[in-house]
Every structure is written in structure tokens, then in C-alpha cells.
Amino acid sequence: MLKKNIEDICNRQVEREGYSSNLYIAMASWAETNGYSGVASWLYSQSDEERIHMLKFIKYINERGGTAVMPALKKPAGEFKSVEDVFKEVLKHEEFVTASINEIVSLTLDEKDFNTHNFLQWFVMEQVEEEASVRIVLDKVRLVGKNNMYEFDRDILSLRRPAANASTAP
Numbered sequence: 001m002l003k004k005n006i007e008d009i010c011n012r013q014v015e016r017e018g019y020s021s022n023l024y025i026a027m028a029s030w031a032e033t034n035g036y037s038g039v040a041s042w043l044y045s046q047s048d049e050e051r052i053h054m055l056k057f058i059k060y061i062n063e064r065g066g067t068a069v070m071p072a073l074k075k076p077a078g079e080f081k082s083v084e085d086v087f088k089e090v091l092k093h094e095e096f097v098t099a100s101i102n103e104i105v106s107l108t109l110d111e112k113d114f115n116t117h118n119f120l121q122w123f124v125m126e127q128v129e130e131e132a133s134v135r136i137v138l139d140k141v142r143l144v145g146k147n148n149m150y151e152f153d154r155d156i157l158s159l160r161r162p163a164a165n166a167s168t169a170p
């Protein structure tokens with residue numbers, strides 16, 4: 001049975017993963033309507049992964065005798081200055097999520113909840129890979145500069161790492 005404080009912080013993460021999914025859809029939609037179909041595909045796929053992260057937490061909470069709570073999600077921004085601006089925001093958001101996961105890990109150690117600690121290890125690794133993959137995209141955006149966005153948009157999907165969730169879907 002999950003302790004209440006662990007259940008609550010896992011539910012907070014349900015909200016954060018759900019918000020991530022919505023945020024990336026908002027960014028994808030902006031990219032789609034501004035001529036960046038490759039960037040839009042990258043972001044739509046990213047959004048799908050975040051939804052799977054949310055489901056992993058929901059299922060884990062319920063499996064351990066807790067109750068997953070469906071959150072109200074705040075409205076993400078719908079306007080962005082540039083593709084570089086979008087990916088800067090993605091990186092900032094992923095760093096926020098990493099800190100959030102680490103906070104849960106820390107609480108599981110305080111509470112000696114080794115099951116939840118073990119469950120979180122997948123997310124710890126996932127965040128390392130997510131941040132690295134977004135940094136690669138950001139480096140490329142900066143390299144190509146504003147004049148070569150056509151090539152960048154065409155090639156961005158080749159920068160996508162293989163779906164990390166394929167074998168670990170909930």
C-alpha cells in the first residue's frame with residue numbers, strides 16, 4: 001500500500017506528465033501552422049511519449065492500492081517566437097521534469113519505499129536521454145541558423161531516438 005505522501009507526489013507527476021503531453025501538442029500545432037511539418041511530427045511523437053509516461057504513473061498508483069487522480073491541466077502557450085525558442089522551452093521543461101522526478105526519488109528514500117524507488121529508475125534514465133536528445137536538436141537549430149530551416153525541418157526526424165517506450169509500455 002502506498003503511503004499518502006508518496007501517492008500524492010506520484011499524482012502530482014501524473015499532472016506534470018499530462019501537462020508535458022499537452023504542451024508538446026501546443027508546440028506541434030504551432031509548428032504545423034507555421035510550415036514546419038518535420039518539427040510538428042517530432043513534437044507530436046514527443047507528446048505521445050509523455051502521455052505514456054502519465055499512464056505509467058496512473059497504473060503504478062492504482063496497482064499499489066492508491067487512487068490516481070485525473071488532473072485539470074493548465075493551458076500551455078500557443079505562440080512561439082521561433083523553432084529555436086520552442087526547443088529552448090522544451091529543454092527548460094524537461095529540466096523541470098527531471099527535478100520533479102528526482103524529488104520523488106528523494107522522498108522514496110526518506111520513506112524507505114523501495115518499490116516506488118525501483119519503479120522510478122526507468123524515469124531517471126528516461127530523463128537523462130530526453131535532455132540529451134533535446135540538447136542535440138537545439139545544437140542543430142543553432143548550427144543551421146535561420147536561413148536553413150527548410151533543411152532542418154526536413155531532417156529533424158532523423159535526430160529522434162528510437163521510441164524509448166516500445167518495450168516498456170504500460
Ligand SMILES: [Fe+2]
Pocket residue numbers: 017020049050053097
Ligand atoms: Fe515525461
Ligand SMILES: [Fe+2]
Pocket residue numbers: 020050094097130
Ligand atoms: Fe519528457
